[in-house]
Amino acid sequence: TPGPTSANSAVATDATAIVNIASLVTNDPSLGEGTPLGLIRDAAVVIEGDRVVWVGGSSKAPATDNRIDAGGRAVIPGFVDSHSHLVFAGDRTAEFNARMSGRSYSAGGIRTTVAATRAASDEELEANLVRYLDEALRQGTTTFETKSGYGLTVEDEARALRIAARHTDEVTYLGAHIVSPDLADDPAAYVALVTGEMLDACAPHARWVDVFCEKGAFDGDQARAVLTAGKAKGLVPRVHANQLTYGPGVQLAVELDAASADHCTHLTDADVDALAAGSTVATLLPGAEFSTRAEWPDARRLLDAGVTVALSTDCNPGSSFTSSVPFCVALAVRDMGMTPDEAVWSATAGGAAALRRTDIGRLTPGARADLVVLDAPSHVHLAYRPGVPLVHRVLRAGRTVAG
Ligand code: NIG
Numbered sequence: 001t002p003g004p005t006s007a008n009s010a011v012a013t014d015a016t017a018i019v020n021i022a023s024l025v026t027n028d029p030s031l032g033e034g035t036p037l038g039l040i041r042d043a044a045v046v047i048e049g050d051r052v053v054w055v056g057g058s059s060k061a062p063a064t065d066n067r068i069d070a071g072g073r074a075v076i077p078g079f080v081d082s083h084s085h086l087v088f089a090g091d092r093t094a095e096f097n098a099r100m101s102g103r104s105y106s107a108g109g110i111r112t113t114v115a116a117t118r119a120a121s122d123e124e125l126e127a128n129l130v131r132y133l134d135e136a137l138r139q140g141t142t143t144f145e146t147k148s149g150y151g152l153t154v155e156d157e158a159r160a161l162r163i164a165a166r167h168t169d170e171v172t173y174l175g176a177h178i179v180s181p182d183l184a185d186d187p188a189a190y191v192a193l194v195t196g197e198m199l200d201a202c203a204p205h206a207r208w209v210d211v212f213c214e215k216g217a218f219d220g221d222q223a224r225a226v227l228t229a230g231k232a233k234g235l236v237p238r239v240h241a242n243q244l245t246y247g248p249g250v251q252l253a254v255e256l257d258a259a260s261a262d263h264c265t266h267l268t269d270a271d272v273d274a275l276a277a278g279s280t281v282a283t284l285l286p287g288a289e290f291s292t293r294a295e296w297p298d299a300r301r302l303l304d305a306g307v308t309v310a311l312s313t314d315c316n317p318g319s320s321f322t323s324s325v326p327f328c329v330a331l332a333v334r335d336m337g338m339t340p341d342e343a344v345w346s347a348t349a350g351g352a353a354a355l356r357r358t359d360i361g362r363l364t365p366g367a368r369a370d371l372v373v374l375d376a377p378s379h380v381h382l383a384y385r386p387g388v389p390l391v392h393r394v395l396r397a398g399r400t401v402a403g
């Protein structure tokens with residue numbers, strides 16, 4: 001007899017069914033109610049190995065040996081945190097304190113973390129990374145991107161990427177975070193290093209190339225040089241753009257077909273039009289505005305223009321020391337004009353789009369079985385109950401990794 005013709009027609013009996021899900025976010029509007037979430041009420045998900053093989057109504061779930069009763073909780077795809085800076089040492093409590101008494105944020109604080117990171121051993125850096133990854137995992141993050149950018153020498157950037165690559169496929173070369181303090185009086189020499197010897201040492205360990213295009217960091221021409229050199233080595237661009245001031249970053253990102261323009265806090269109409277016309281995702285990072293007391297990015301304006309929006313943490317010791325995607329979802333809903341549905345989509349499918357991934361950020365047959373069981377009947381509670389630990393259980397690639 002022929003084997004199963006589709007994932008839905010038969011599942012192996014050693015599959016696991018998660019049943020009695022009050023509401024399931026699939027992120028496929030063809031499978032359930034509502035665009036963009038494709039919500040199924042009273043749902044089940046069936047997992048075989050590391051993949052989702054079936055989703056649908058709980059009463060129609062195929063027979064399986066293993067069953068998990070979700071107890072009327074909500075299930076969403078694991079969060080995809082497409083922007084973090086987790087290879088660092090030390091912290092910047094004093095700088096945060098000064099800001100909260102009225103100082104403003106500037107890129108200069110990055111130097112404090114560069115000094116601490118250079119002084120740390122590989123073991124210290126990796127232990128620090130693992131600590132924040134575990135923290136993120138417990139809050140529902142099943143995929144994360146992370147960057148170099150606190151080494152700023154050939155050796156220190158390459159080791160940051162090597163350490164990061166032991167823990168994620170989504171590794172970004174950010175040698176162009178700021179001009180290295182060693183070459184502060186010769187930015188052109190530093191750009192030459194970043195696009196030359198440092199790139200050669202770093203490219204084998206990274207998928208992405210990034211640049212902080214901002215006053216006090218790199219201007220449009222320097223940013224273009226960094227991104228085009230990275231592209232020539234097979235890296236795909238993403239850009240820290242328009243965070244602290246208006247500038248060329250967003251339009252450069254679209255022009256070079258960057259996967260994502262990140263921050264997007266200060267946008268002209270031309271910037272929004274460029275994003276709407278291109279395929280670059282706008283990744284919003286409200287933890288940074290929270291922690292620098294800056295104005296919020298206007299998610300509503302971007303969504304209304306048809307731009308794909310991702311939401312991520314930007315977790316780093318300077319501008320956004322949170323590993324919590326749920327916190328960012330709550331901020332985006334309260335202060336950036338997003339609906340809870342839009343914010344949850346942006347933190348899952350949006351993050352996947354920003355990483356050009358189709359295997360994550362959705363719960364549909366064939367997707368990686370990355371999912372979060374919430375201690376709540378609906379994903380809306382992530383914004384409705386801010387600050388409450390609502391993550392009940394986390395599965396990554398079909399295995400329970402938290403809860
Ligand atoms: O994304 N903007 C540049 N980089 C980080 C901040 C890094 C830091 O302050 O240490 C950001 O906000």
Ligand code: FE
Pocket residue numbers: 083084085240314
């Ligand atoms: Fe960042």
